[in-house]
Structure formats: structure tokens, C-alpha cells
Amino acid sequence: MRKPHKSYLEIAETELCSEEFAKKEDEQDELSKLRTEFVILTKGDIRNKKYGFQEKDNTMSREDDGEESIYFCGNSLGLQPRRTKEYVNRYLDTWASKGVFGHFTDYEGGLPPWLHIDDAIKEQTAKIVGALPTEVVMMETLTANLHLLMASFYRPTKDRWKIIIEGKAFPSDHYAALSQIAHHNLDPSALITIDPPSASSPYLSSEHILSIISHHAPTTALVLLPGIQFYSGQFFDVELITRHCQSLGITVGWDLAHAAGNVPLKLHNWNVDFAAWCNYKYMNGGPGVIGGLFVHERHGKVEQASANHVDGANGAAGNDRQLTYRPRLSGWWGSDKSSRFRMDNQFVPIAGASGFQLSNPSALDMTSIMASLDVFALTNMDALRQRSLRLTAYLEARLLKYADGKPPYKIITPANPVERGAQLSVLLNPGLLDQVQHYIEERGVVVDERKPDVLRVAPAPLYNSFHDIHRFITVFHEACRRAVKGAGAEEAGTHSSAVPAEIATV
Numbered sequence: 001m002r003k004p005h006k007s008y009l010e011i012a013e014t015e016l017c018s019e020e021f022a023k024k025e026d027e028q029d030e031l032s033k034l035r036t037e038f039v040i041l042t043k044g045d046i047r048n049k050k051y052g053f054q055e056k057d058n059t060m061s062r063e064d065d066g067e068e069s070i071y072f073c074g075n076s077l078g079l080q081p082r083r084t085k086e087y088v089n090r091y092l093d094t095w096a097s098k099g100v101f102g103h104f105t106d107y108e109g110g111l112p113p114w115l116h117i118d119d120a121i122k123e124q125t126a127k128i129v130g131a132l133p134t135e136v137v138m139m140e141t142l143t144a145n146l147h148l149l150m151a152s153f154y155r156p157t158k159d160r161w162k163i164i165i166e167g168k169a170f171p172s173d174h175y176a177a178l179s180q181i182a183h184h185n186l187d188p189s190a191l192i193t194i195d196p197p198s199a200s201s202p203y204l205s206s207e208h209i210l211s212i213i214s215h216h217a218p219t220t221a222l223v224l225l226p227g228i229q230f231y232s233g234q235f236f237d238v239e240l241i242t243r244h245c246q247s248l249g250i251t252v253g254w255d256l257a258h259a260a261g262n263v264p265l266k267l268h269n270w271n272v273d274f275a276a277w278c279n280y281k282y283m284n285g286g287p288g289v290i291g292g293l294f295v296h297e298r299h300g301k302v303e304q305a306s307a308n309h310v311d312g313a314n315g316a317a318g319n320d321r322q323l324t325y326r327p328r329l330s331g332w333w334g335s336d337k338s339s340r341f342r343m344d345n346q347f348v349p350i351a352g353a354s355g356f357q358l359s360n361p362s363a364l365d366m367t368s369i370m371a372s373l374d375v376f377a378l379t380n381m382d383a384l385r386q387r388s389l390r391l392t393a394y395l396e397a398r399l400l401k402y403a404d405g406k407p408p409y410k411i412i413t414p415a416n417p418v419e420r421g422a423q424l425s426v427l428l429n430p431g432l433l434d435q436v437q438h439y440i441e442e443r444g445v446v447v448d449e450r451k452p453d454v455l456r457v458a459p460a461p462l463y464n465s466f467h468d469i470h471r472f473i474t475v476f477h478e479a480c481r482r483a484v485k486g487a488g489a490e491e492a493g494t495h496s497s498a499v500p501a502e503i504a505t506v
């Protein structure tokens with residue numbers, strides 16, 4: 001049987017489920033103060049059909065319009081840091097008042113010159129994913145980066161040509177892997193999927209994952225897996241799987257969309273070959289903002305070639321300096337800064353992840369990321385993880401205490417805290433989702449749904465509180481009771497989703 005976090009298990013039900021308890025947990029947690037760094041949308045803001053905020057005057061249509069919403073959707077789109085607007089305004093002012101000089105000049109009180117903005121955020125980025133600063137860069141977007149990385153790391157041979165992904169991979173990863181296979185004129189059967197052994201649970205044990213990898217090892221070129229699975233919230237053992245793959249001669253890459261900014265990672269020490277992530281979920285960089293890329297130090301080297309050989313690597317043709325480096329799809333922004341503007345068509349890759357850049361990055365995106373990273377800099381990933389473990393354990397304990405007997409749902413995220421991040425995925429009994437979702441949305445709860453029956457609830461440790469969880473459970477349990485009784489059927493007839501499933505997919 002599933003058991004919640006031990007310390008919450010030991011607390012008497014009446015105390016655990018009281019509002020006072022949640023408030024006290026918030027008061028005792030030093031990191032609760034970080035919530036003030038974020039704009040928390042109100043219930044009125046969500047109902048407001050006009051762009052922008054609900055006006056805070058007597059035109060308010062409902063009594064609770066001024067109340068903060070209960071936002072548990074940071075696994076889809078993180079909330080906006082308050083400082084983002086200020087940073088973006090500085091970017092806009094620089095662009096407006098300095099034009100092209102904004103690229104090169106370090107203005108007093110401004111942000112770094114756009115030309116160097118990629119370097120300026122490396123150190124903070126590296127801390128979030130456990131890398132050396134040279135191993136990371138913010139560039140392009142997640143799927144584009146997966147393609148760029150596969151262009152470099154997926155080099156099928158007649159002996160090894162398969163890519164292993166999970167059967168329930170995020171569609172973009174599936175399409176990317178399959179199209180890479182097609183790009184090399186290989187048969188789609190080169191795509192191997194790891195599926196859960198049981199149809200009733202999405203859980204993939206490490207033993208199961210390793211055994212599938214071992215089975216296909218002699219013919220496998222690449223394993224591409226998510227750090228945290230988007231649907232189930234399962235946090236895979238990145239270190240163990242990476243080690244296993246590499247012991248079998250397989251390159252391994254990680255999609256960290258749901259892991260970056262959510263759980264501590266040690267990409268360098270875990271010897272991960274490559275990874276990519278987006279910055280709009282737990283990273284709070286804004287919708288569709290520029291993504292992140294990691295290439296391990298040992299793959300990012302740029303070395304002087306010995307006179308007679310540049311085996312398996314690119315040489316800088318026509319250059320008196322013959323260089324060896326990992327093959328890649330290149331662009332001018334990956335080329336050495338000191339010679340980039342000489343326009344001499346000599347590609348001299350920057351050592352490390354930066355050498356994988358193609359275009360000059362959107363300074364607007366980088367500015368937004370900078371604001372978000374400055375919020376992360378107020379704490380660290382280990383402290384954030386400790387808070388996250390408590391928040392998610394509290395959510396779990398409250399979900400398991402359903403006052404009306406057996407809950408009409410079950411949690412499909414692993415019970416072991418080591419195997420999950422912030423998110424809990426709740427599988428409702430068949431036929432309840434629409435009514436439950438409608439009821440909670442009407443009351444300012446923002447979670448996302450996975451048809452046919454799953455709600456994903458993600459208390460983000462930077463801004464969600466224990467009190468948010470208490471408020472969520474109160475509304476959610478009432479929604480479940482009504483849905484079970486069919487009392488919500490009438491309301492569901494007029495269902496207008498605040499976060500349509502199509503939108504809440506990312």
C-alpha cells in the first residue's frame with residue numbers, strides 16, 4: 001500500500017488536515033519568502049476576459065476575484081518572476097536608446113551587452129543542472145536542440161543503428177528520434193521503445209529499463225530518455241542508466257524538460273553525454289522561451305590536430321590551424337568570439353557547449369531567463385529540493401486522506417520520493433475528469449489534465465505554499481464528492497475550460 005512521507009504520516013488526521021497546520025508549515029519554512037518574488041495570478045485575473053489583470057475596484061464580478069488562484073501548473077508554464085518585467089524593460093530601453101550599441105557596450109545600470117549575454121548566465125545555469133559553466137549554453141528550443149544534439153551524437157553504423165526511447169515519450173521526442181532515423185535512411189524499426197511491464201501502471205523500474213537496454217545493446221547507438229517523465233512524474237535514475245549505457249558502448253542523452261529547476265542534477269559527475277531542456281516550466285523563463293543545452297566536457301573539446309590525422313572529426317578546412325572537434329551542425333555563433341566578426345569562413349568552434357550554438361540568441365529571451373536565474377540564485381537546488389520533498393509529501397498525505405471512504409482516484413507517481421520531483425499525477429476513476437476539472441477551475445485551481453482521466457498537480461517549490469495545497473485539497477475533494485454523486489453533471493454541461501487540454505500539454 002502507498003504510504004505518504006513518514007513525518008506527515010505520524011501526524012493526527014485532524015491536525016494534518018487543518019488550515020492552521022498548513023499555515024504553520026509555511027511560517028516555519030525559510031524558503032516560503034520566495035513566493036513574493038512571483039506574480040501570483042488571482043481568480044479574477046483568470047476569469048477576466050480582457051487581456052491583463054482584473055481591475056481591483058468595485059467592478060469585480062465575484063466576491064473572490066481578488067483572491068490568489070491555486071496555481072499548480074509550473075510543470076507546464078512557470079509563473080512570472082516579478083523582476084522579469086523590470087529586466088525586460090531595461091532590455092527594451094537599451095534597444096530603444098542605444099540601438100546596435102546594445103550589442104557591444106556595457107551600460108551603467110544595464111544588463112550585460114547582448115554579445116556576451118550567453119556567457120553571463122553560464123555560471124548560474126550550470127548550478128541548476130550540476131555542470132561546469134563551459135558545459136552549458138542557452139540556445140534554440142528543446143526539440144531543435146534535441147535534433148542538433150542527435151545530429152552530433154547519433155552516428156549510426158552498420159553494427160549500431162538503433163535509438164531507444166520510452167514508449168510513452170513526449171510526442172516531440174518520439175518524432176525527433178523517428179525523423180533522425182529516417183534522416184539516415186534507416187527503417188523505422190530502428191526505434192526501440194521501453195514500455196511499462198504492466199498496463200495498469202506507467203511505472204518503469206530501473207531494472208526493467210536496464211534489461212531492455214542490455215537486450216538491444218549490441219545494435220544500439222543512442223538512448224534518449226527523460227529525466228522526469230511528463231505524464232507520470234517519475235524521476236529516472238539518470239546516473240545509473242547513464243553508467244549502464246556507457247558500459248555497453250551506448251551514448252546517452254536526456255530530455256530534462258521536467259527536471260531542470262525541479263530536482264538537483266549532477267550532469268557532469270554523472271558523466272551524461274548530452275542533455276537539453278526548456279526554460280518555461282520550473283525554470284520560469286516564459287512561454288516558448290529559449291532552451292538549454294548540456295554537452296559533457298569530454299565531448300566539447302577543440303584540439304589541435306596531429307599533422308597527419310583528423311579521424312572522425314571535422315578539420316577546419318583551408319585554415320592553417322587543423323582542429324579536431326566533435327562533428328556537429330554549425331552556425332556562426334558557435335565560432336570563436338575573437339574571430340567571429342572577421343567573416344573569413346573559418347569555423348573555429350568555441351570549446352564546450354557554446355560551440356554548438358547556431359544563431360545569435362534572442363536577447364529578449366536571454367533577459368527573461370536572467371530574471372529567472374536571479375530568483376534561483378536566492379537559494380540553491382538542494383535547499384529547494386528539501387522544500388519540494390516536504391510540499392509533495394504533504395500533498396500526497398492530504399490526497400490519501402479522503403474523508404468519504406475510498407478515494408475515487410489513485411496517485412500514479414511513484415511513492416518513493418527519490419523517484420519523483422514536484423509533480424503528482426492523479427488518475428481519477430473513469431468518467432469523473434470533466435466534472436472535477438470544471439468544478440476546480442471555477443474555483444481558481446489551475447492544474448492540467450491528461451485525457452481521459454489524469455490530473456497533474458505540481459507544487460513548484462519556488463512559489464507554491466502548504467496553504468495552496470490545503471486550499472487545493474478542500475476544493476478538489478469537494479469536486480470528487482460531487483462528481484461521484486453526479487451532482488456536478490449539470491455544471492459540466494456548460495463546461496468552459498480555463499486551461500484547455502490542448503494548451504496545458506507542454
Ligand SMILES: Cc1ncc(COP(=O)(O)O)c(C=O)c1O
Nearest residue numbers: 141142143170172230257278506
Ligand atoms: C518532455 C518534453 N519534451 C519535449 C517537449 C517539447 O518542447 P518544445 O516545444 O520546447 O520543443 C516538451 C514540452 O513540454 C516536453 O515536456
